[in-house]
Amino acid sequence: MPVIPSSFEPKEDRGQTRQPWRRWAWLALVLLVLAAGTLLFLQLEQYRFGDSYRVSAKAIIRDHEFSVAQWEVGALGSELSERLGIYPYGPTDSRAQQEVRDYLDVARRIGSLEDQLERDAAAGTEDGSRSNEARSLQKEINDLRARQEARRPAVERTLERQISSVIGGENLGWWGGALPPVAFQFTEPPYYLVLSPRDEIKLRLGLLLVPSASLETRETVELAVEEELPNTSALVDGIGGFSTWPTMIIDRANLEWVLSTIAHEWVHTYLIGFPLGWEYFGDNDAAAINETVADIVGNEVGGKALRRYYPDLAPPPVPDERSLMRVHRVPAFEPPPFSFNEEMRITRERVDALLAEGRVAEAEEYMEERRLFLLENGYYIRRLNQAYFAYHGAYRTGAAAPSEDPIGPRLRRLREESADLASFLQAVRGMTGLDDLIARVPEP
Numbered sequence: 001m002p003v004i005p006s007s008f009e010p011k012e013d014r015g016q017t018r019q020p021w022r023r024w025a026w027l028a029l030v031l032l033v034l035a036a037g038t039l040l041f042l043q044l045e046q047y048r049f050g051d052s053y054r055v056s057a058k059a060i061i062r063d064h065e066f067s068v069a070q071w072e073v074g075a076l077g078s079e080l081s082e083r084l085g086i087y088p089y090g091p092t093d094s095r096a097q098q099e100v101r102d103y104l105d106v107a108r109r110i111g112s113l114e115d116q117l118e119r120d121a122a123a124g125t126e127d128g129s130r131s132n133e134a135r136s137l138q139k140e141i142n143d144l145r146a147r148q149e150a151r152r153p154a155v156e157r158t159l160e161r162q163i164s165s166v167i168g169g170e171n172l173g174w175w176g177g178a179l180p181p182v183a184f185q186f187t188e189p190p191y192y193l194v195l196s197p198r199d200e201i202k203l204r205l206g207l208l209l210v211p212s213a214s215l216e217t218r219e220t221v222e223l224a225v226e227e228e229l230p231n232t233s234a235l236v237d238g239i240g241g242f243s244t245w246p247t248m249i250i251d252r253a254n255l256e257w258v259l260s261t262i263a264h265e266w267v268h269t270y271l272i273g274f275p276l277g278w279e280y281f282g283d284n285d286a287a288a289i290n291e292t293v294a295d296i297v298g299n300e301v302g303g304k305a306l307r308r309y310y311p312d313l314a315p316p317p318v319p320d321e322r323s324l325m326r327v328h329r330v331p332a333f334e335p336p337p338f339s340f341n342e343e344m345r346i347t348r349e350r351v352d353a354l355l356a357e358g359r360v361a362e363a364e365e366y367m368e369e370r371r372l373f374l375l376e377n378g379y380y381i382r383r384l385n386q387a388y389f390a391y392h393g394a395y396r397t398g399a400a401a402p403s404e405d406p407i408g409p410r411l412r413r414l415r416e417e418s419a420d421l422a423s424f425l426q427a428v429r430g431m432t433g434l435d436d437l438i439a440r441v442p443e444p
Contacts (some may be wrong), residue, residue, distance in 0.1 A: 053205065057193075057195060057207060057225055057229060058207065060228060061193060061209060061225075064209045064210055064221065065207065065208065066191075066211070068244060071244065072244060075244070076246075079183060082156075082157070091161040091162040091309060097309055099151060099155055099158065100155050100158055100255070101255070101310075103251070104253075104258065106144055106147065106148055107186075107251040107252050108252055110141055110144050111252035113140060113141050114141060117134060117141075152186055155186075156185060156186060159184075159259065160181075160183060160184065160262070162259070162305050163178075163259065163302075164178035165178075165305075166304045166305045166308065170304075170420065170421045171422045172270070172421060173270060174273065180266075180270060183245060183246035183247070184246050184262050184265065185246050185249070186251040187211075188211035188250065189238075189242045189250065190211055190239070191236050191238060191239070192209075192236070192237055192239050192391070193208070193209055193222075193234065193235075193236050194206055194236075194387040194388075194390055194391040195229070195387060196232070196385075196390035197231050197233070198232065198233045198364075198386055199360050200386070201402070202284055202390055203287065203390040206391075219236075221234070222383070233386035233387040233390075234385075235385060235387035235391060240253070241261045241262075243265045245269055247265035247266070248265075249265065254313075255310060256313065257302075258302075260302025260303070262302070263299075263301035263302045264294045264295060264299075264302075267293065268280075270425075271294075274429035275430050275432045276289065276430065276431050276432065277290065277429075283433065285434040286433050286434075287394055289411070289431065289434070291394045291395050291396070292397055292407060292408055292411050293425070295395055295396075295397045296411060296415055296424070297424070299397075300421055301421070340374070340377075345399060345401075347370045347384075348389060348403050351386075364385065367385055367388075368384065371383075388400070396408030397412075407434065410441040413443075414440065
């Protein structure tokens, strides 16, 4: 059984500890971040005030809307107490690394049990053996959750220190250090209600729903906004992370994804101090640039952290083209494997073309046909519509990116031409939109 860090253990056994002045400096920085976040929130609300579309949408979801402010109050209280009371092992300590592995193993076990409960409930069997099995599964879930909660803070501190070490080594943060501080909590993030016009793929509005919203509630919300708001395509989707401070991260994923997502959300907190971050809500292109930059930097930082602290879990390096040219390849006669990315790219390209021609109903019929095709090949997408592409297409490193994308290729080229991650981040943080990116990288 892994060791659970405790504030009552001797400090000399727990790696490096913070000096008192460092704690006060950290608390002062927290207040600064909170003040900046409050100002940003007020500016955003002022910008949105009076938008009748937004007011109507919020009225529909008022019983299910997620309050960031309420979450922040609780999260900041626990964050401060945990940081002042827990002295984690050093990021390279084998005990800390084992705690992380064990925690995520249990998190995946919880996710698997919850999926099994949902499948059993969907089957609709009411016999006594099924009920007993459900109670047994729920008891195991509850026991595992209690065990997780006891060791969650120490695991979070370890992962924060590992990502901070990479960020500091790459000189990515403010003033060359890991600032703003890397801070996150393993939690259930809110659901995201995405609203797009039906006749074009564009994020018109995004609103947050409580994490406890059931599937029935989410589907009811989607149908209600599509019925009551003109020219609207809706999707309520889950998110893996959310850039509050501390940021929210789900834990039922592999370690590489967790590390990259912690870094991804940190990039958003970093960019809030620069023009690119300020323009996130300015238009869809600015949001897409923000998300793609966070993807590029987050994936690199997460990958470096994985190779540094968990090398046995890191994938093997990809051979370069010159070494591949020296390999004698035997022709393969097997049919090519199904490629989700390629099929999604084909789908997006066709949908863009249909909408450009004004054939909205035909585009929606085609998306449903493709959704069923993907389902037949093992990829479950509950709703494939304009809102789906408006949301997932903002990440221009993903399969749902627009068929004619001026952002992703330019950012990838800029990263290739940058000497390091710090140079790349410095090159993009002052941008305010697509025009600045095109001026910096005229050709993708």
